[in-house]
Amino acid sequence: MLTEDKITEIFVIADEFCKVFNAMLRRRGLSKIRTDRKREYHRDCRLSQAEVIVIMIMFHSSNHKCLKHFYLNEICQRYRHLFPETVSYNRFTELEKSVVVQFVIFVKKCLLGKCTGISFVDSTLLRVCRNQRIHMHKVFKGIAQRGKCSLGWFYGFKLHLICNDKGEILNFMITPGDVDDREPLKVKSFVEFIYGKMVGDKGYIGKDLFCKLFIDGIQLITKLKNNMKGGLRSMYDRILLRKRAIIETVNDQLKNIAQIEHSRHRSFPNFIVNLIGGIAAYCLFPKKPRINLERVYDNQLTLF
Structure with a gap:
């Protein structure tokens, strides 16, 4: 408190x-x-x-x-x-x-952090009701959509987040549940103040998206799918991929501590206020998940 x-x-x-x-x-x-x-x-x-x-x-x-x-x-x-x-x-x-x-x-x-050259991007689902009650749900009718993620099918929205290596949220976007994870990165205002390396999961793989972000000064780093040819990566990029769990921790704190997800909403404006209130509360947390990285002269990465 x-x-x-x-x-x-x-x-x-x-x-x-x-x-x-x-x-x-x-x-x-x-x-x-x-x-x-x-x-x-x-x-x-x-x-x-x-x-x-x-x-x-x-x-x-x-x-x-x-x-x-x-x-x-x-x-x-x-x-x-x-x-x-x-x-x-x-x-x-x-x-x-x-x-x-x-x-x-x-x-x-006033509350979002600043880019440090290392960013992590991910999306998390926001259910508005259980799957058994989709046909009876009326509050978000015509706004929320069905989507599918690693946890299965859901009905609601997606919260797209970008955070830095200090655990600070750099930007966020809310979309219906059926929007592809790569679509927000194509919006210039979403990545306007982002530069350097951006780490994402396999859902952000795309040649066109990589080229578009690279022109804007952002290097998108993702893991490869099993049917893709392996590419050469520096040790720096490999370690960043292993540290991508930091944004998963941010999502976990938003849901379990800041309580941004529940099924008791009675209007769309109050849903937005509840969600923004949770993001604002997280931005004011005294302790956030972070990773400590130090660049050495041989272009390798040292952890401490």
């Missing part, structure tokens, strides 16, 4: 960001755009956008699995001195929809 000093620090950063973001929207005349059809209130909500963002980060940093229990028992009671203007839980779930855009941009601009 985050300390009160850390909560205050996050709130200050989020509040300054929201003020700048909302001011920019007003200058461009976009402040009156609404995503829902409910009537517009004539007064501002007691709970600010920054407070909603901080509460979601606190929830995913805690050991609670139920947002309602966390909000009513922790925010409304234990941390009431930090959030004196709390609202009802039903109203809070409505306010989550109002911070979707701000939350995503806040994480992208």
Whole structure:
């Protein structure tokens, strides 16, 4: 759980960001755009956008699995001195929809790490229901899709991640479950600030993709399939392939600690807020999985 000093620090950063973001929207005349059809209130909500963002980060940093229990028992009671203007839980779930855009941009601009020249890419599935309930599921009808991975068939979405050797998330993308793992790497904005070596699994093998990334200054390194001819690789690349488990550890912490996957969503905007809250909470973890690498003069790699 985050300390009160850390909560205050996050709130200050989020509040300054929201003020700048909302001011920019007003200058461009976009402040009156609404995503829902409910009537517009004539007064501002007691709970600010920054407070909603901080509460979601606190929830995913805690050991609670139920947002309602966390909000009513922790925010409304234990941390009431930090959030004196709390609202009802039903109203809070409505306010989550109002911070979707701000939350995503806040994480992208303020919390993600920087590329170090060594990157790891992978995707993980996000189930929205069990396979037996696909035909009865209505919340994500027309949005989620069936997909297949190493764990079998599923119904939901894919979270595509790029992390560095320090375990910091560099970028992320959410796609339906039937999208190929290589498609996000073809989007320039997804790999815009990535350079050097990028390590992936066999699902990223592709000659066209390799050439495209190589032109952009990225060397894609993957294992070879059994029916492919072996190629020469440096010891540096071979060791990086062995250390690809770091991004699997990142996915594991996002799912089992930050709780980004569950089947209790009631709307797509709240699903996005829940997912972004888990990513933001991971970015603020004091300890992350990392590998220590040191380049020596003979172009080999030394581990310590």
